Amino acid sequence: MIAPITVALAGNPNSGKTTLFNALTGARQHVGNYPGVTVEKKEGFHLTQAGEQINIVDLPGTYSLTAYSVEEVVARDYLAQERPDVVVNIVDASNLERNLYLTTQFLELGVPMVVALNMMDVASDRGIAINAERLAELLGVPVIPIVARSNKGTAELMTKALALAGKVKEWNPLHISYGEDLDGVLLAMEKHIAAQGFLTALYPPRWLAVKYLENDSQIRECGAREKAAVSASLDQLVQAATDHLRKTMETYPEAIIADHRYGYIKSILRQEIISRKYDADRLYASDRIDKVLTNRFLGPLIMLVVLLGLYKFTFTYSELPVAWLEGFFGGLRGLIGAWLPDGYLKSMLVAGVIDGVGGVLGFVPLIMFMFFGIAILEDSGYLARVAFMMDRIFRMFGLHGSSVMAYIVSGGIAGGCAVPGVMATRTLRSERERLATLLTVSFMNCGAKLPVLALLTGVFFASNQAQIMFLLTLLAWAVALVVAKLYRVTILRGESTPFVMELPPYRLPTFRGLMIHTWERSWQYIKKAGTVILAISILLWAMMTFPGLPEREQERIDAQRQELLASYPAEVVQEATDEAVEVEGLSLAADELLTKLDALDRQEAEKTLEYSLAGRAGRALEQVSWLAGFDWRTNIALVGGFAAKEIVVSTLGTAYSLGEVNPEATQTLAQTLAEDPNWNPVVAFALIVFVMFYAPCFVTVVCIARESGSWKWGLFAMGFNTVFAFGLATLVYQVGMALGLGG
Amino acid sequence: MPRMMLRQMKRGQNGVIVAVKVGGELGRRIRDMGLVPGTQITIQGRAPLYDPVALRVMDGTLTLRNNEADHIEVDVIEAPEALP
Numbered sequence: 001m002i003a004p005i006t007v008a009l010a011g012n013p014n015s016g017k018t019t020l021f022n023a024l025t026g027a028r029q030h031v032g033n034y035p036g037v038t039v040e041k042k043e044g045f046h047l048t049q050a051g052e053q054i055n056i057v058d059l060p061g062t063y064s065l066t067a068y069s070v071e072e073v074v075a076r077d078y079l080a081q082e083r084p085d086v087v088v089n090i091v092d093a094s095n096l097e098r099n100l101y102l103t104t105q106f107l108e109l110g111v112p113m114v115v116a117l118n119m120m121d122v123a124s125d126r127g128i129a130i131n132a133e134r135l136a137e138l139l140g141v142p143v144i145p146i147v148a149r150s151n152k153g154t155a156e157l158m159t160k161a162l163a164l165a166g167k168v169k170e171w172n173p174l175h176i177s178y179g180e181d182l183d184g185v186l187l188a189m190e191k192h193i194a195a196q197g198f199l200t201a202l203y204p205p206r207w208l209a210v211k212y213l214e215n216d217s218q219i220r221e222c223g224a225r226e227k228a229a230v231s232a233s234l235d236q237l238v239q240a241a242t243d244h245l246r247k248t249m250e251t252y253p254e255a256i257i258a259d260h261r262y263g264y265i266k267s268i269l270r271q272e273i274i275s276r277k278y279d280a281d282r283l284y285a286s287d288r289i290d291k292v293l294t295n296r297f298l299g300p301l302i303m304l305v306v307l308l309g310l311y312k313f314t315f316t317y318s319e320l321p322v323a324w325l326e327g328f329f330g331g332l333r334g335l336i337g338a339w340l341p342d343g344y345l346k347s348m349l350v351a352g353v354i355d356g357v358g359g360v361l362g363f364v365p366l367i368m369f370m371f372f373g374i375a376i377l378e379d380s381g382y383l384a385r386v387a388f389m390m391d392r393i394f395r396m397f398g399l400h401g402s403s404v405m406a407y408i409v410s411g412g413i414a415g416g417c418a419v420p421g422v423m424a425t426r427t428l429r430s431e432r433e434r435l436a437t438l439l440t441v442s443f444m445n446c447g448a449k450l451p452v453l454a455l456l457t458g459v460f461f462a463s464n465q466a467q468i469m470f471l472l473t474l475l476a477w478a479v480a481l482v483v484a485k486l487y488r489v490t491i492l493r494g495e496s497t498p499f500v501m502e503l504p505p506y507r508l509p510t511f512r513g514l515m516i517h518t519w520e521r522s523w524q525y526i527k528k529a530g531t532v533i534l535a536i537s538i539l540l541w542a543m544m545t546f547p548g549l550p551e552r553e554q555e556r557i558d559a560q561r562q563e564l565l566a567s568y569p570a571e572v573v574q575e576a577t578d579e580a581v582e583v584e585g586l587s588l589a590a591d592e593l594l595t596k597l598d599a600l601d602r603q604e605a606e607k608t609l610e611y612s613l614a615g616r617a618g619r620a621l622e623q624v625s626w627l628a629g630f631d632w633r634t635n636i637a638l639v640g641g642f643a644a645k646e647i648v649v650s651t652l653g654t655a656y657s658l659g660e661v662n663p664e665a666t667q668t669l670a671q672t673l674a675e676d677p678n679w680n681p682v683v684a685f686a687l688i689v690f691v692m693f694y695a696p697c698f699v700t701v702v703c704i705a706r707e708s709g710s711w712k713w714g715l716f717a718m719g720f721n722t723v724f725a726f727g728l729a730t731l732v733y734q735v736g737m738a739l740g741l742g743g
Numbered sequence: 744m745p746r747m748m749l750r751q752m753k754r755g756q757n758g759v760i761v762a763v764k765v766g767g768e769l770g771r772r773i774r775d776m777g778l779v780p781g782t783q784i785t786i787q788g789r790a791p792l793y794d795p796v797a798l799r800v801m802d803g804t805l806t807l808r809n810n811e812a813d814h815i816e817v818d819v820i821e822a823p824e825a826l827p
Contacts, residue, residue: 063775063776064771064775066771066775068768068771068772068775094802095801095802095803096801096802097777097801097802098776098777098800098801098802098803101775101777126802128802214771250764252766252770254766254770254771254774255763255766255770255774255779258771258774258775258779259774259779259780259781262777262779262781262782263781266781286804287787287799287804290787290788290797290804291788294788294790294791294797295791296789296791297791299790299791300791388790388795388797388806389790389791391790391794391795391806391808392790392791392792392793392794392795393792395808401795401806497768498768498769498772498773498807498808498811499795499806499807499808499811500769500772500773500776500778500805500806500807500811501805501806501807502776502803502804502805502806503797503803503804503805503806505803505804
């Protein structure tokens with residue numbers, strides 16, 4: 001069997017690469033509109049009309065092939081090491097000149113390539129017509145006009161790509177002249193490299209020479225490892241050329257190289273490639289929108305309204321489906337309660353499985369609405385404007401405008417997830433800004449914290465829940481930024497990195513894109529709920545059930561029960577314990593007995609939990625946690641939250657339903673908390689603050705460790721955040737109670 | 744044709760880049776995005792806090808901070824439009 005053909009998709013961010021990938025593979029993928037959303041390598045299969053299976057690799061979006069960012073290094077390493085059969089370079093036809101900069105670098109590398117001229121529709125709306133045939137002739141590679149959004153031209157694109165994949169075996173690098181100052185030294189270096197066989201298995205000699213001149217740190221390190229002597233002699237040649245340029249022209253080799261690359265592009269475009277119906281300075285629709293949306297006064301105002309609107313949308317419209325799901329799980333619980341005999345199995349199913357998973361799934365509609373809203377902001381291009389407007393503020397905290405993306409993905413607009421948020425920090429070049437961002441993104445209100453926040457605000461601040469939730473988002477931002485600043489002036493001191501960034505044109509999001517986007521993220525959440533949380537729910541149930549009451553305690557309670565029953569006449573006992581008799585029809589004495597029995601049962605259940613492993617841990621922690629107003633039940637829930645924040649709600653549910661006597665009663669957790677005298681708005685708010693800021697969930701900790709390259713930072717986040725959050729929660733509780741806000 | 748630094752340009756002003764006087768990472772990033780000598784730019788606007796600045800370059804919009812714009816020298820070709 002012949003190995004399947006591999007096609008690599010490469011191009012600028014915002015050129016529609018992910019859209020093309022989705023169109024080709026039909027795979028469910030995340031489509032974003034801000035730079036750097038495709039950090040990971042994504043793969044998929046495309047079936048041709050002839051039924052052939054093609055392997056498609058989506059390379060990260062880059063502007064160049066220098067070692068400027070992780071994405072660029074990833075893309076070029078893939079090309080050099082994996083040698084895909086053909087590269088489909090997707091370029092934005094409405095912004096051709098800038099996009100061809102990357103194309104030129106692919107040509108210099110010599111990879112077999114087809115250019116996909118995307119967004120032909122946008123270009124023609126702007127009155128731009130492109131002579132694709134002429135462009136193909138001048139570039140020396142096929143150029144196929146497509147509209148990835150509506151799948152136009154993609155079949156022809158694949159046909160051309162496959163034809164090329166079968167034909168071209170050798171790389172065929174393009175040689176661009178870099179002017180008299182550099183061409184001489186380039187030639188010398190090229191000869192030296194070729195003679196020594198220096199890295200030539202991976203890269204063409206001239207390309208390597210150019211990279212040395214560009215002072216490409218990754219290639220130079222790679223070269224020094226390969227053959228230190230050759231690398232050193234190349235460095236010498238580069239140094240001489242650099243010194244000469246500095247002295248004579250006050251410039252750098254990399255500047256001259258970039259100038260000549262653009263010169264090459266301009267020389268091609270000058271040959272009647274682009275014809276414009278309108279003046280190039282004409283304002284596009286996107287620019288007109290920006291005049292309003294990034295206006296000095298209106299911009300920030302609109303931004304606030306948009307974010308607040310997202311909350312209203314999420315909370316108002318998800319109310320009904322949330323209630324349905326709660327009802328469904330309540331019913332299921334009642335059903336199992338009535339159907340199964342009392343015992344460990346019933347207790348595990350009801351308290352462990354249904355309450356645990358149901359508590360999480362009950363919030364799925366809310367999360368779907370939230371993700372849908374975020375997807376609109378992302379895919380439309382508005383999020384990049386948020387970064388633009390926020391940069392000045394972010395810089396004050398030692399961060400970068402791009403940090404905003406990581407924060408927003410993590411839950412800066414509540415409902416994200418710190419895991420992709422931590423990964424989004426890869427777009428940040430500076431190690432310090434990156435670390436400061438990735439250590440603080442977990443302070444944001446991620447989708448997993450939402451259930452906790454929604455539950456507590458729903459119970460204790462019901463009359464203005466949306467406003468309080470909005471306030472909590474602002475609080476998350478404030479705390480994250482202040483802590484980031486704290487890091488940047490202490491453990492992460494140093495200079496800031498370039499901001500140069502693209503504002504993609506506004507685009508109307510496609511319904512398909514939005515649905516893929518929403519479904520993907522919601523599904524991630526559900527998967528997490530279904531697996532990790534199920535396992536942890538059951539584990540926690542076991543911790544809360546075993547080892548059970550000690551014998552003496554059990555005997556004491558049993559004796560009390562016998563005593564109580566003996567103190568009433570036999571017919572009253574008969575009446576009270578007869579299940580056939582309705583509660584309303586009971587005599588006064590029987591009713592009284594029943595109430596007393598209930599109280600005793602509740603006491604027994606509570607004692608059982610107290611004696612359980614979890615109860616002991618919770619009690620032990622109460623020594624400290626009383627400072628913030630948390631009782632042992634809350635402590636148990638918070639310990640569970642170290643694994644995943646969703647667990648805080650499900651554990652509270654489990655803790656309270658075990659404490660209840662009557663599993664048949666489907667009283668929701670919300671009602672339980674509202675009626676519990678231990679709870680008041682101040683306790684609730686202290687808990688909210690603690691949950692928002694304490695240790696990131698375990699998955700996030702793992703990601704932090706991986707992305708920062710050291711477990712030290714993962715453990716640091718766990719330790720620091722917990723201590724910090726406890727301090728804040730204590731402050732809230734103590735001040736709140738002192739002011740008498742506890743009611 | 745007055746020559747000035749990009750930072751000094753006003754909204755609506757047009758110009759052609761003469762020099763990018765910075766090397767290293769920032770220089771590379773600026774050039775990657777198409778800001779090279781000979782490129783025409785228009786100041787499209789500034790963020791609410793007057794920084795960063797948004798430029799129309801070729802057919803796209805780029806943003807950069809004022810302290811980054813300090814490295815870019817421009818020949819201005821038009822007077823600023825009357826601001827509304």
